[in-house]
Amino acid sequence: MDGHQENSVKIRQLEAFRALILRQTVTRAAQMLHVSQPAVTRLINDLEADVGFALFDRTNGRLYPTPEGMVLFEEVERSFAGLDRIAQTAEQIKSLRRGSLHIAGAPAMALEFLPSVLTGFMREHPGINTTLLIHASSIVIDLVVGRRCDVGFIAHPLTHHGVNIESIHSAPMRCILPHGHRLAGKAVITPEDLRGESFISFPKEFDARMLIDGLFAQRRIDRVMTSESQLSAAICVLVQHGAGVALIDQITAHYARDRVVVKPFEPTILSEFALVTSNQHPVSSLAGAFVDYAKSRMIEMFPAASPPR
Structure with a gap:
């Protein structure tokens, strides 16, 4: 024919x-x-x-x-x-049982929290496939702008004209100590308690480092600055093995609580995490459902978190 x-x-x-x-x-x-x-x-x-x-x-x-x-x-x-x-x-x-989900996150969220949340989400939505990328916050934003991931999670607020940034978690930083440390019995740690202590820091260009150093300088309290790492997870391991003490975010401290002693620290120094989405392209229904799921898990796991500012 x-x-x-x-x-x-x-x-x-x-x-x-x-x-x-x-x-x-x-x-x-x-x-x-x-x-x-x-x-x-x-x-x-x-x-x-x-x-x-x-x-x-x-x-x-x-x-x-x-x-x-x-x-x-x-x-x-x-x-x-x-x-x-x-x-x-x-x-x-x-029905969200088919599709691909690409997530990018800063290490503080993507090493522990996001994999556990992603596993629970996949259990509720069998048939989807997922990708989790771990990068510095600035690169996470670039991935969202370039449409190489659906949503991103960053460890401190940044600004970029191509994305929407929504604060999803803001809570006081925690002081972490090696097991057996002289301060392990104290209910709350203060800057004065850490006078002369070996201290593990974030790099100087980090906002958290500037806030912490500013507080100790204001109170004229000297620490022994022994080590630096850009990864809060690595800082936990250094503290675990006795290299010093540190201040880290609540989420990392939560997952490290069996390896180090975690204590409240006053005065409050807030750490903040934010969600990154494109302002040029709407997120898929699947990505939107994951964001809602991640937020609800955040509230369940960290009920003491301050509401986003």
Whole structure:
């Protein structure tokens, strides 16, 4: 058949053809399609005219598929199976059981909190696949701007014209000590308690470092600055092995509480975490559902967190 004939075959004709073979009579085919019997007969006649050969033998008032009709039926079945898969995929996407989720996070959130949250989310939405990237906050923002991830989680507020930044967690930093430390029995640690202590810091360019150093300078309290690391998780390991004491964010301290002694610190120095989304492109339904899930888990795990400013 020529191109005109190929293009003239309509989906409704193929539905009638398929229904007639599956149900074997025009009456039952019409019931399957919820149309009249004459409509089925007309669709079959039109299809035969379009393809240019007989699809059924008409014997004693009954229709029997011709060999050519059965060959065509096999192809139609494959096509309808593909349509069923498309419909099924659409339903899975709608019900958040299909799709890809790309998350990027700063280490303080992405080493422990985000993997645990992501696992719970995947349990509730089987069938999705996920990617978790761990980068510095500035790179997380670049990934969101470049559409290489759906949403990002950063460890301190930054500004960028291409993204929306929403504070999702703000809480006082914690003091961490090695087990057996002389201050381990104190309920609250103050700057005066840490006079002369070996201290592990963030790098000088970090906002938290500037806040901490400013507080100790204001009170004229000297520490022994022994080590630096940009990763709060690495600082925890240094403290665990006795390299010194430190101030870190509440989330990292929560996951390190079995390895180090975690104490409240006063006066309050806040650490803040924020959600990053593109202001050029809306997040997918799947990414939006993950954000809601992550926020609810944050509230459950850190009920003492101050409300975002």
